[in-house]
Every structure is written in structure tokens, then in C-alpha cells.
Amino acid sequence: MRTPVALTACLLSSSLLLTGCFAGAGAQTAATDEAGGGGRIKLAMMQPPRSGLSPFSDDAFKLSRWSTAETLVKLDEVGDAQPALATSWKRISPQVWEFTIRSGVTFHDGTALTADVAAFALTRATSASPKPRILDGVRLTAVAKGNSLVVTTAEADPLVPQRLSSPQLSILAKAAYSATRVNPVGTGSGPYRLVEVRGTSGARLDRYDGYWGGKARADGIDVSFVPDGAARAAAIRSGSAHLVESVPVSQAALLAPETITEVPMPRTNTLYLNTRSGRLKDPALRAAIRAAVDREALVKGVYEGRADLATGLLGPALPWAAKGRAELTGRTAAKAPAGTTITLATFSDRAELPEVASVLQQQLQQAGFVVKQVVREYAHIEEDALAGKFDAFILSRATVLDSGDPIAYLYSDFACEGSFNIAQLCDPRVDAALTTAKGTAAGDARRAAILAAEAAVLRTDAAVPLLHERVIQGDSADLMDSAKDPRERMLVTAETRLR
Incomplete structure (x- = not known):
């Protein structure tokens, strides 16, 4: 396969060239107060999308790490289910669970989250080919019941809430789902709205001011895909990236200790x-x-x-x-x-x-x-x-x-x-x-x-x-409060910001 021209440029790997690999590099603004805020976060990721950012694939983890797509449930540190787009749930029988859908949530296209939308999204996931990995061997149906979502499995499954925390079961607006693909651009519900995907070279996200959890601290995220580990590490050294995922072990010793986090x-x-x-x-x-x-x-x-x-x-x-x-x-x-x-x-x-x-x-x-x-x-x-x-x-x-x-x-x-x-x-x-x-x-x-x-x-x-x-993560001295997540589901959150 040919390496895309934009990606090849990123891998030429001098810090001067790397600076040009980040969209919006000149758009950064000063912090608004001592706690940090404003500005655009420049993020270098290891792998470009493999499936067009479909939430049914491993690309879903990019959407969750960018805080643009959300799930009904999230996991805490020990792996217990916690509320997200669903505020509560109960087990009706060994095979049936009922989830209460959060009110007041709007997607990035302005439409509202409802139980019907959640049921539609999960139904599309169950009929996808190939299926999301989290549904391997699982037969699941989802139907709306007022403001509740009723999820039924063919066999008793005590882990239904945990399953629904998988980024591969993110809930997007109905407009995301066409007959042949799922398009997350402008259809998520997180604090950042995905506005542009530039193939295998990068993506752009802007703050979504209508986010149900409160406005994000930064103005947006400029993502570049940089498969070469040495080039990603060089981006932290040169200051051309604020945040870098997956720094190779061989490169970690070359970076200032305060810019490295090992999780x-x-x-x-x-x-x-x-x-x-x-x-x-x-x-x-x-x-x-x-x-x-x-x-x-x-x-x-x-x-x-x-x-x-x-x-x-x-x-x-x-x-x-x-x-x-x-x-x-x-x-x-x-x-x-x-x-x-x-x-x-x-x-x-x-x-x-x-x-x-x-x-x-x-x-x-x-x-x-x-x-x-x-x-x-x-x-x-x-x-x-x-x-x-x-x-x-x-x-x-x-x-x-x-x-x-x-x-x-x-x-x-x-x-x-x-x-x-x-x-x-x-x-x-x-x-x-x-x-x-x-x-x-x-x-x-x-x-x-x-x-x-x-x-x-x-x-x-x-x-x-x-x-x-x-996992070794690189954070520049200009960045505050990125997520250090061992499951690699979170990276930039609403609290992540520049000083």
C-alpha cells in the first residue's frame, strides 16, 4: 500500500517538519487564567483510522479518546459500571435489563438523545458485519420503552452494563447511520465535535458548547496520525505536540522526565x-x-x-x-x-x-x-x-x-x-x-x-x-489534566487544557 503524501511528510521527522503536521498550529490562544484554558490541543496518535472511524471497529477507541462519542455506561477504576448517557439501570430478570436514558443530552447535529435513538444505535451494532468485538457470541436486542431502554440477551449475562461501556457501542445521532456506513462527523455527544477527518493524516475537533456535562476547557483538538515512534517523541521534544500517545520504550529515556507518564x-x-x-x-x-x-x-x-x-x-x-x-x-x-x-x-x-x-x-x-x-x-x-x-x-x-x-x-x-x-x-x-x-x-x-x-x-x-x-504517554509542560487511562479509552477530556 502507498503511504499517503501527508503521512509521509510527517515521518520525515525533523522537528521543523513535524510542526507542520499539526493542523491549526498557528491557532493556539493564550490561557485565560492561572488554571489554564482556551487554545487548541495538538495531539499525536500512533495509528490512523483503519475502518473510516466506524464505532463498530477498533477506531471507536479514537472517538472515545477524543471525547466526541459516548456510551450509555462508563467504567470506574476497578471496572464497575457507572452512569454516562444512561443514569441508572436495573436487572428485570436474568436476561432482561432496563436502562434510564439521560435527559437534556443533544448530539452535535442538534438532535436529542432518546431511548428510541439509543435502541436504534444498538440495533445497528448487533446487525453490523463484522459485529463489534464486544458482541462476539452475544445475542442482544434493544427496544425503547418510554424514556427507558430495555436490553434483552439470549442467555443470562451479568455483564450487560459493562458491555455497554465499550466504545464500540457508542451512541451516535440517527443521522450517522446510512445503509452502508456509520459517519461520526458531527454526530457524537461529547464535549468535542468532530468536524473534519483528513484521511490517514489527521482530524479536527471543536468544542461543543451544548455539551450536557459543561463546556470543555480547551477550544478544540488538532489530531495528527504519526505511526513512527521516534517522530512522535520528537514532537514532544520540539514542542510541536502537546500530547503524544504510545511513546516507545527506546524513546522514553530521550525525553525530559516531567513530560513522561507511565501507566x-x-x-x-x-x-x-x-x-x-x-x-x-x-x-x-x-x-x-x-x-x-x-x-x-x-x-x-x-x-x-x-x-x-x-x-x-x-x-x-x-x-x-x-x-x-x-x-x-x-x-x-x-x-x-x-x-x-x-x-x-x-x-x-x-x-x-x-x-x-x-x-x-x-x-x-x-x-x-x-x-x-x-x-x-x-x-x-x-x-x-x-x-x-x-x-x-x-x-x-x-x-x-x-x-x-x-x-x-x-x-x-x-x-x-x-x-x-x-x-x-x-x-x-x-x-x-x-x-x-x-x-x-x-x-x-x-x-x-x-x-x-x-x-x-x-x-x-x-x-x-x-x-x-x-503505556508511555508524553505530555508537554503546557498541558494540564490529560487522562492517564490504562484501558486507553480516555485521553483528552473536558478538563484537559493548556496553561
């Missing part, structure tokens, strides 16, 4: 061990691998200290995990590898993983294993990994998917019928724990059940968690 991500770098075939079918050898891994060497060496040591599958992005996790007992004792030969595989698409594989190879060989290493592009290795062709596989895996709940990840990776079961695990105790957690209502009881399921997985040594990755 734990719900993403774990994990060593999956084949429990069904090969040498690691022996749980004592899996235990030997677990005992041989030096996590600290990976964090300090490969990630330059910009990651967190893993004590479980779920990391610090879920603060309740460490607080509720009990000491793990009942683990298999390790036995000496005695020259056992294993194949260790990973993929090259994520730059750090081949280096992680090399370090692990050395650690395991020092412990007495003979290790053969395989590294390919992900597209050329996934099929073999899922088929159990390797003894061990290193994967960087998101542990919290669209609902904000880790059960979907745990089930897909470790249940007998899991669709992403690289470890080939099929353990009745693990399945029982996952089933219990899946059926438990949201809240403390569900979190406790999730940690019990995590413990059941770890006792099998089917997976050795290595480290938890961080």
Missing part, C-alpha cells in the same frame, strides 16, 4: 507451556521452567525498567488483583531438566518479544534445558501456536477486553473449549473455577471468583506470567 496496561507478557503434548506435558518440568525464569532480568534488560514484574496473570492495571490475591499453594515441585530439549517460539511483530525469547533461552539453558528458538511474523506462526506445535510460546496478551472484565481472556486462553488455548490446557478444576466466575454478578464477589480462577490456572503451570507492560 500500567492490562497487558501481560506470558510464557505459555504446552500441557497436552511434548516434553512439557510433565507438570514437574513445567514447574522447573517456572522456577528458572528471572523476571527482573527481563524488566531491567529488555524493557529498561519500564514494565512491572508479574506475580499473576492480572497486573497493576487492575488494582484489586494484587489486593485480593492470596498466597498460591498446592503447586507441583520442580524436577531437574537433565538436558530436556524444548522448542521456544514467539513472533517478531512486537519488537521486544524476540529479545525476551533470547534472554529466556539463556535462563532455561542455565537451568539445564536444551532450547531451540523459533521466531516468525505473527501471521505465519499463529496457526502452529494454536495447534500446539511448540513446547513454549511467548505472547503479549491483553488481559482485559472490551467489557473491562478479565473472564473473557481467562476463558479463551485456559478453558478446555477456549478459542485461544495455546497452552492446550484442559483441566476440570480450571473449567469449574472459570464457570463459577463467569456466572457471578459484577462486584467484589465476581472479582474474588476471578482470582480463584487465576489461581487454578497458575497451579497447572500452563502459563508463567513474566511482566506487565505499560
Whole structure:
């Protein structure tokens, strides 16, 4: 594919050229008071839209990070559902939920939010092809009932409110939905109105003064898409961007410490061990691998200290995990590898993983294993990994998917019928724990059940968690109150402003 001309210019990567990549660079105004305000925020993002900013795709996360599209529900720090475009909800039966729609909300085209509009938007999501990922395996209907929205699922689902928090189920004005596409330009409901999308080069948003939550502090947002990590970091150094997402680890040390924020991500770098075939079918050898891994060497060496040591599958992005996790007992004792030969595989698409594989190879060989290493592009290795062709596989895996709940990840990776079961695990105790957690209502009881399921997985040594990755964000000294969101749903909010 050809690189668009505007994008190519951005990647030429001198700070002079980068300045020109931000629309409205000359439109910035002075702050109105000591607390900051006014001006336009210049934002550099890593990836351009892949699906025309359709809310049914991963592009939806751009819309939420720009505060232009909103959902019925939002999540708090621990993943509990909180009011957004819906002010309250109740469960009528195991399969039926009723949501009260917020009054006084207008979309950016001037039309009003109603239960009928919300039902229309959700119905379009359920019939989209492909469906939003949050609706995989979920049959859902939505109908208006006065000022309420009634959502019915084919099976009992205790996570309906959390599902409706996904940016892929944002509610837009009816005018956004044509027969063939969804157009978010001028049809959202957030504090910023999307007014222009310039293909893969950028976008422009202006403050929407009719926002139901109060006017935004800044005048607008000028977005540029800059895939090159070094160029994004240079934009902070040169002052040509106020806010930069996803600064590479290799670039972070080149930036002034006060311009860098590291936020734990719900993403774990994990060593999956084949429990069904090969040498690691022996749980004592899996235990030997677990005992041989030096996590600290990976964090300090490969990630330059910009990651967190893993004590479980779920990391610090879920603060309740460490607080509720009990000491793990009942683990298999390790036995000496005695020259056992294993194949260790990973993929090259994520730059750090081949280096992680090399370090692990050395650690395991020092412990007495003979290790053969395989590294390919992900597209050329996934099929073999899922088929159990390797003894061990290193994967960087998101542990919290669209609902904000880790059960979907745990089930897909470790249940007998899991669709992403690289470890080939099929353990009745693990399945029982996952089933219990899946059926438990949201809240403390569900979190406790999730940690019990995590413990059941770890006792099998089917997976050795290595480290938890961080998202590194760049904020210029001129910017105040950007969001630091581990789920990467929020970035610029109504309170984000220039000094």
C-alpha cells in the first residue's frame, strides 16, 4: 500500500517538519487564567483510522479518546459500571435489563438523545458485519420503552452494563447511520465535535458548547496520525505536540522526565507451556521452567525498567488483583531438566518479544534445558501456536477486553473449549473455577471468583506470567489534566487544557 503524501511528510521527522503536521498550529490562544484554558490541543496518535472511524471497529477507541462519542455506561477504576448517557439501570430478570436514558443530552447535529435513538444505535451494532468485538457470541436486542431502554440477551449475562461501556457501542445521532456506513462527523455527544477527518493524516475537533456535562476547557483538538515512534517523541521534544500517545520504550529515556507518564496496561507478557503434548506435558518440568525464569532480568534488560514484574496473570492495571490475591499453594515441585530439549517460539511483530525469547533461552539453558528458538511474523506462526506445535510460546496478551472484565481472556486462553488455548490446557478444576466466575454478578464477589480462577490456572503451570507492560504517554509542560487511562479509552477530556 502507498503511504499517503501527508503521512509521509510527517515521518520525515525533523522537528521543523513535524510542526507542520499539526493542523491549526498557528491557532493556539493564550490561557485565560492561572488554571489554564482556551487554545487548541495538538495531539499525536500512533495509528490512523483503519475502518473510516466506524464505532463498530477498533477506531471507536479514537472517538472515545477524543471525547466526541459516548456510551450509555462508563467504567470506574476497578471496572464497575457507572452512569454516562444512561443514569441508572436495573436487572428485570436474568436476561432482561432496563436502562434510564439521560435527559437534556443533544448530539452535535442538534438532535436529542432518546431511548428510541439509543435502541436504534444498538440495533445497528448487533446487525453490523463484522459485529463489534464486544458482541462476539452475544445475542442482544434493544427496544425503547418510554424514556427507558430495555436490553434483552439470549442467555443470562451479568455483564450487560459493562458491555455497554465499550466504545464500540457508542451512541451516535440517527443521522450517522446510512445503509452502508456509520459517519461520526458531527454526530457524537461529547464535549468535542468532530468536524473534519483528513484521511490517514489527521482530524479536527471543536468544542461543543451544548455539551450536557459543561463546556470543555480547551477550544478544540488538532489530531495528527504519526505511526513512527521516534517522530512522535520528537514532537514532544520540539514542542510541536502537546500530547503524544504510545511513546516507545527506546524513546522514553530521550525525553525530559516531567513530560513522561507511565501507566500500567492490562497487558501481560506470558510464557505459555504446552500441557497436552511434548516434553512439557510433565507438570514437574513445567514447574522447573517456572522456577528458572528471572523476571527482573527481563524488566531491567529488555524493557529498561519500564514494565512491572508479574506475580499473576492480572497486573497493576487492575488494582484489586494484587489486593485480593492470596498466597498460591498446592503447586507441583520442580524436577531437574537433565538436558530436556524444548522448542521456544514467539513472533517478531512486537519488537521486544524476540529479545525476551533470547534472554529466556539463556535462563532455561542455565537451568539445564536444551532450547531451540523459533521466531516468525505473527501471521505465519499463529496457526502452529494454536495447534500446539511448540513446547513454549511467548505472547503479549491483553488481559482485559472490551467489557473491562478479565473472564473473557481467562476463558479463551485456559478453558478446555477456549478459542485461544495455546497452552492446550484442559483441566476440570480450571473449567469449574472459570464457570463459577463467569456466572457471578459484577462486584467484589465476581472479582474474588476471578482470582480463584487465576489461581487454578497458575497451579497447572500452563502459563508463567513474566511482566506487565505499560503505556508511555508524553505530555508537554503546557498541558494540564490529560487522562492517564490504562484501558486507553480516555485521553483528552473536558478538563484537559493548556496553561
